[in-house]
Structures are given as C-alpha cells and as structure tokens.
Amino acid sequence: xxxxxxxxxEIVAADIGHHFxxxxxxxxxxxxxxxxxxxxxxxxxxxxxxxxxxLDAMSGLWCVNIGYGRKELADAAYRxxxxxxxxxxxxxxxxxxxxxxAESVASVLPERFRQVFFVNDGSEANDTMVRFVRHYWSxxxxxxxxxxxxxxxxxHGSTMVSxxxxxxxxxxxxxxLPLPGFHHVLQPNAYEFGGDLTPDEFGLMAAAEVExxxxxxxxxxxxxxxxxxxxxxxxxxxxxxxxxxxxxxxCRKYGILIVADEVxxxxxxxxxxxxxxxxxxxxxxVIMAKGLSSGYQPxxxxxVADHVIAEFFDKGGEFFHxxxxxxxxxxxAVALENIRIMKDEKLVEQGxxxxxxxxxxxxxxxxxxxxxxxxxxxxxxxxxxxxxKATRERFEPVSRVGLLCRDHCFRNGLIMRACWxxxxxxxxxxxxxxxxxxxxxxxxxxxDLTLEDVRGEMG
Ligand SMILES: Cc1ncc(COP(=O)(O)O)c(C=O)c1O
Numbered sequence: 185x186x187x188x189x190x191x192x193x194e195i196v197a198a199d200i201g202h203h204f205x206x207x208x209x210x211x212x213x214x215x216x217x218x219x220x221x222x223x224x225x226x227x228x229x230x231x232x233x234x235x236x237x238x239l240d241a242m243s244g245l246w247c248v249n250i251g252y253g254r255k256e257l258a259d260a261a262y263r264x265x266x267x268x269x270x271x272x273x274x275x276x277x278x279x280x281x282x283x284x285x286a287e288s289v290a291s292v293l294p295e296r297f298r299q300v301f302f303v304n305d306g307s308e309a310n311d312t313m314v315r316f317v318r319h320y321w322s323x324x325x326x327x328x329x330x331x332x333x334x335x336x337x338x339x340h341g342s343t344m345v346s347x348x349x350x351x352x353x354x355x356x357x358x359x360x361l362p363l364p365g366f367h368h369v370l371q372p373n374a375y376e377f378g379g380d381l382t383p384d385e386f387g388l389m390a391a392a393e394v395e396x397x398x399x400x401x402x403x404x405x406x407x408x409x410x411x412x413x414x415x416x417x418x419x420x421x422x423x424x425x426x427x428x429x430x431x432x433x434x435c436r437k438y439g440i441l442i443v444a445d446e447v448x449x450x451x452x453x454x455x456x457x458x459x460x461x462x463x464x465x466x467x468x469x470v471i472m473a474k475g476l477s478s479g480y481q482p483x484x485x486x487x488v489a490d491h492v493i494a495e496f497f498d499k500g501g502e503f504f505h506x507x508x509x510x511x512x513x514x515x516x517a518v519a520l521e522n523i524r525i526m527k528d529e530k531l532v533e534q535g536x537x538x539x540x541x542x543x544x545x546x547x548x549x550x551x552x553x554x555x556x557x558x559x560x561x562x563x564x565x566x567x568x569x570x571x572x573k574a575t576r577e578r579f580e581p582v583s584r585v586g587l588l589c590r591d592h593c594f595r596n597g598l599i600m601r602a603c604w605x606x607x608x609x610x611x612x613x614x615x616x617x618x619x620x621x622x623x624x625x626x627x628x629x630x631x632d633l634t635l636e637d638v639r640g641e642m643g
Contacts, residue, residue: 192233195221206342220594225252228612228619230599239623240599241609246416246448246564247479249535250525251612257480257518257525264517273302273511282511285520289476289485292457292523297470297487302511306447306473307341309484310410313443313471314345315505316486317407320441323495329407333397333440335371337418338411340445340471349410351418367401369393371415372423375557375568375576387424395434408441408469413459416448419606420566422559428465441492443469447484448564451475452532452613455539455562462561468492478522481515535563535613538620542611545624552631553642554585563615566608569634572643578605579641588637592630598623600630 196218221233230240271279286300303309321329336351347355348362370393378386398406415421435442444467449459456462473484539562546558556570569585571577579585586602593600600609
C-alpha cells in the first residue's frame with residue numbers, strides 16, 4: 185500500500201488504541217505520538233506514510249537479505265495459496281514445498297546436515313533445539329546432560345527458553361529468567377574487554393572462559409554450547425580468529441554439542457552462506473530463520489548433523505514436538521523461491537564482493553571524534569561511539585548517545601540501530617556502491633549532529 189492510500193491520523197490513532205508493540209516502552213510511545221508507519225519498500229529503500237524515504241541499513245531486523253520488492257516471492261506465495269494454502273507436516277504427511285525446502289536447505293549446508301526441522305521463527309528454532317538436544321542425550325542414556333552454555337549479550341530469541349539461552353540482562357530482569365540450566369560466559373568482545381591483549385590472545389582467553397564454565401557446571405552435565413558466529417544484537421561482536429576454533433576444541437574435549445545460531449549470520453550475511461564457515465568451526469546443529477525467507481514469510485529451521493540425528497533414527501520413539509505451522513506450505517514456497525534467487529543470482533557472492541567497498545567506506549568514519557572503532561565482516565558491522573577515543577571511555581548514561589545518533593539517522597533518512605552505544609548495520613546483500621556512498625554521507629551527518637549534542641562532554 186503506498187502512502188497515498190492511507191489515512192495516517194486514523195492509523196496512528198488505531199495503533200495507539202489497540203496495538204501493543206514488541207520491545208517498546210509503552211508510556212514513552214504514547215507520549216511521543218505513536219508509530220512511524222512504513223508503507224512500502226523497494227531494494228534497500230523503505231518509505232513511510234509521510235512519503236519519507238529511508239536507506240534501510242538494517243535489512244528490517246537483519247532479515248531482508250535479498251532486498252525488498254521481489255515479485256517472484258509474492259508470486260510463489262500467491263500460487264501456493266491457490267493450490268494449497270495450508271496443510272500440516274505431522275503424522276507422516278508432507279506438502280511439496282515443505283519437502284523441497286528441506287532438500288534446498290540441505291543443499292546449501294555442508295553434506296553432513298541432511299535433516300531439517302521447520303518452525304516459524306528463530307525463537308521457536310532455539311526452543312526446538314533445547315528440547316531436541318535434551319531428548320538426544322536421554323536417548324544416549326545421559327539425561328543429566330541438560331545444561332546449556334551461552335554468551336552474555338548473546339541473543340537467541342524472546343520466548344522463555346530462547347531468552348534464557350540469550351544473555352541479555354534486561355530480558356532476564358523480566359519474567360524470572362534465565363530458567364534453571366542456562367549459563368552464560370564472557371562475550372568475545374575485544375574492544376570492550378581485550379585491554380592490552382592482542383586480539384588472538386583475547387580470543388583464547390574468552391574461549392578459556394567457556395572451559396571454566398564447563399568445569400564449574402560439571403562436564404557430564406553440559407548438553408551443548410550455543411553461539412552466534414558473530415553476535416548481532418549484542419552489538420555485532422566479531423570474535424578474534426582464535427576464538428571459535430578454540431571453543432570447538434574445548435567442546436570436543438568434553439563431548440559437548442555445538443549449536444551455531446545462524447539466524448542473523450546465515451544466508452550470506454558474513455560473506456559466505458554460513459557464519460560458521462566464515463569463523464572457522466564445525467557445528468553439530470544449525471539454527472536459522474530471517475534470511476531463510478529474507479523476511480518475506482515467517483519461517484525458521486533447525487538443521488541437524490547425521491551423527492546426532494542417527495540417535496533418533498536408531499532408537500526410534502516419537503519426538504513429541506512440532507507446531508501447527510511447521511513447514512507451512514506458503515512460507516516454505518516463499519523460502520524456496522528465496523533460496524533459488526540467492527543461488528541463481530549468486531547473491532552471497534555479490535554480497536561478498538561489495539563487502540570490501542563497505543569496509544573501506546566505514547573505515548573512513550574512524551577519524552570522526554565520536555567513533556572509537558569500526559568493524560565489519562561481510563555485510564554486518566558496527567562502530568562504537570565513545571567520549572574518549574584513546575581510553576575507549578563511554579558516555580553516561582549508557583545508551584543515551586547511541587539513541588541520539590540513531591534518531592539523527594532516522595530524521596535524515598537512514599536506518600541504523602543502536603545497541604547501547606554501538607551503532608550496528610546489516611544492509612541487504614544487493615546494496616550497491618552508490619547506495620553505500622549515500623549511506624556514508626548520511627552517517628557522517630548523523631555523527632556530526634550527535635557531536636553537536638554532546639560536544640561539551642567530550643573527554
Ligand atoms: C541470533 C538470533 N537468534 C534468534 C533470534 C530470534 O529470532 P525471532 O525473532 O525470529 O524469533 C534472533 C532475532 O533477532 C537472532 O538475532
């Protein structure tokens with residue numbers, strides 16, 4: 185729907201009247217006059233009901249990897265809805281798109297991943313994984329292996345279990361989380377915690393924290409370690425190259441499963457199909473959502489390596505788990521078309537090819553007085569806002585300056601997100617050089633305006 189077709193005042197009033205939004209301070213939302221209404225999008229651009237155009241350097245919520253406005257995906261949904269709008273995949277039944285999608289997902293994973301379980305989003309994928317892994321250890325006669333180790337500031341979703349896996353204090357502060365059996369270790373953020381260590385020394389130190397936690401919980405009690413190859417919502421934490429191989433070695437030493445949460449990193453985000461390929465480790469289970477359908481339909485999945493799934497095939501017995509919409513035919517048809525486009529148009533390669541251009545463009549921001557560090561891998565990255573570049577000192581209170589900068593971006597037609605005082609980005613893989621140039625002009629403007637706001641506080 186284009187901006188011309190809506191009555192904005194009416195939509196805003198209805199939204200305030202009836203729509204309880206996720207991740208929102210509802211009092212502030214009402215005081216500030218309600219929502220920004222997004223009406224349509226094309227490529228890397230989104231448009232609001234006032235006709236303002238924004239460069240979406242976040243791909244929505246890190247998900248619209250192929251960019252907005254691909255008619256082929258709409259056609260796939262339309263055709264599937266006419267043929268078969270719904271049927272389930274319980275009780276030895278399937279639909280053609282669900283089966284074809286499982287095959288297609290397996291085709292872009294390493295060969296050992298041949299079995300794919302469908303869910304509706306990343307949170308459900310992680311909930312599914314926890315039930316699956318605990319049942320796996322029961323089948324192996326070790327039901328006491330039920331604990332999970334994850335990282336602080338990891339993000340794995342918003343359900344009770346996935347938020348317990350996550351390491352977000354703000355989320356744990358609501359609803360009595362984490363649930364028992366979920367443990368968190370230091371995130372491999374060299375800028376924040378590396379001090380004088382070289383990145384690789386710090387990576388090994390952060391990996392050693394995983395081993396420490398395993399020993400504390402008891403190696404025989406630990407079911408799995410889960411991590412995003414690059415932590416997204418935690419502030420785009422790109423671990424030093426030494427980190428993941430060391431974590432892998434530790435997990436193998438104690439027979440602990442490794443789960444790669446690829447909800448953000450998967451489907452080309454880091455320059456290869458999977459973040460574990462970029463970061464150099466070999467998971468046993470892969471969690472995906474977002475880029476699986478480029479956000480055009482809600483769908484997620486858990487892919488399991490042969491040596492793990494073998495337990496289910498050998499021992500048998502029903503796995504009492506699934507969702508009404510597991511492998512929903514319309515979502516599956518759309519995801520299938522998304523992967524076809526990504527393969528045929530070589531979008532992963534295209535993203536990898538433009539990535540160095542983006543890297544050097546953002547490197548150009550490093551001379552700005554507010555910018556403490558810039559970093560990126562493929563088409564995901566961040567820059568730090570600091571009060572003092574030499575000492576890496578932050579502004580007080582935390583998050584204030586990040587939000588100032590984010591709002592200046594918004595007002596000037598750019599969408600980036602602030603994770604505390606870290607500005608993060610993850611543009612569609614189809615972004616081109618001219619769009620990156622335009623994005624950098626807007627970023628510098630937002631930084632300059634933010635600097636005006638805080639000039640008196642600079643260290
Ligand atoms: C790494 C990661 N895992 C899981 C999730 C949860 O996915 P969803 O919001 O689709 O439930 C997210 C969402 O941002 C994520 O970034």
